[in-house]
Amino acid sequence: MKKKLKFNSKVIHGGQSLEKGYGAVMPPIYQTSTYAQTSPGKHLGYEYSRTHNPTRTALEKSLASIENGNHGFAFASGLAAMDAIIKLLKPGDEVISTNDLYGGSYRLFDKIFKDFGIKFHFIPMDKTSLIKSLITKKTKLIWVETPTNPMMNIIDIELISNISRNNKILLAVDNTFASPYLQKPLNLGADIVMHSATKYLAGHSDVILGSIVLNDDVIAEKIRFIQNASGAICGPMDSFLTLRGIKTLHLRMKRHCKNAKKIAHYLKSHSKIEKVFWPGFQNHPNHEIAKKQMKNFGGMLSFIPKGSDYKSAVKIVEKLELFTLAESLGGVESLAGHPASMTHASIPKIEREKSGVVDSLIRLSVGIEDVEDLILDLDKAIG
Ligand SMILES: *Cc1c(COP(=O)(O)O)cnc(C)c1O
8 A cells, every 4th residue: 555655645654664673663773884694694684784774774765755766775965876876977978967056066077077087068958959969979867956056947857858768868857956745856757866865855954865766777776786885875863864854844845835935925025135036936937847847836045135246145144043044955944045155156156157146146945934033034134
């Protein structure tokens, strides 16, 4: 029956089975590096915790279940998960990637893997003609992040999956901003879905963890091999915390979306705000795609105060009290960020501004507090 569960039941029960030893309802934290064998090679299914650990297995099964995939993998961080995906490639291979990418993803591609002979094309993905024009025999992967960070562009996953399928190229989607509650890339034709589970999946800003979910058995074996051979795994405690976070994902996401919608409208009607980036607005350039592929519009938004520059934007985020000025997103508490100096500081200014990340841009991760309090806080800071 568990295979057919609806999403709100899957977050709690998906892939889970009762612990056999004492009937513990929650999966125990198996804080062990190794497992006893009765004779060489004779054991209860676990040998060494880099390869596998029962708490991690419970999480990996949950991840696969909520993304509607066959295979789930948990890593030490979102970037460790991405690192494993890029290791499917070889020198000479090429990747076509979303241009307004999470800063750390850009850094991994441009500062690490470029030196290993992999070529990355960073492009806006609203025009499929541009993607098609870059495809050669060397193109092995299309990397999509949607909604994008921090400009909240929406990329049509289904449309791009048609191109990747036709050209036998893998399509990987960073689903961090949406979470599987809002968007299921595998259902839309993607081959691999990746998460920084640090954000909405774990949801409480108390753990760093990454995930990969996919369907294909052959690619899954390769990822399993890389996970063990490179060893960027997460520990049992972090696996437990993420699994616990996932159990309330549906409730949290609903509230994140509701609060963000109210704040987006509040900011839009504010006389001192120039522009608000939130895919729920009818005049957002990708509103129709968002409506098609997402259940709701998410908890993230960005805005530009009128006539502001680097200094005045920084002043606003400094004045916020309930919104904590911090990197990261997706936790129960509201956070504010200044991408130009924080999350996107590793991207050169010229590259950054090409995708709209100007010095005056402010990003909000809207939490699940009382929205009236959040609006009061913004009102005071904007002045
Ligand atoms: C945070 C983030 C990452 C990196 O994940 P870590 O868990 O910090 O390694 C990747 N992609 C997106 C969209 C993110 O927000």
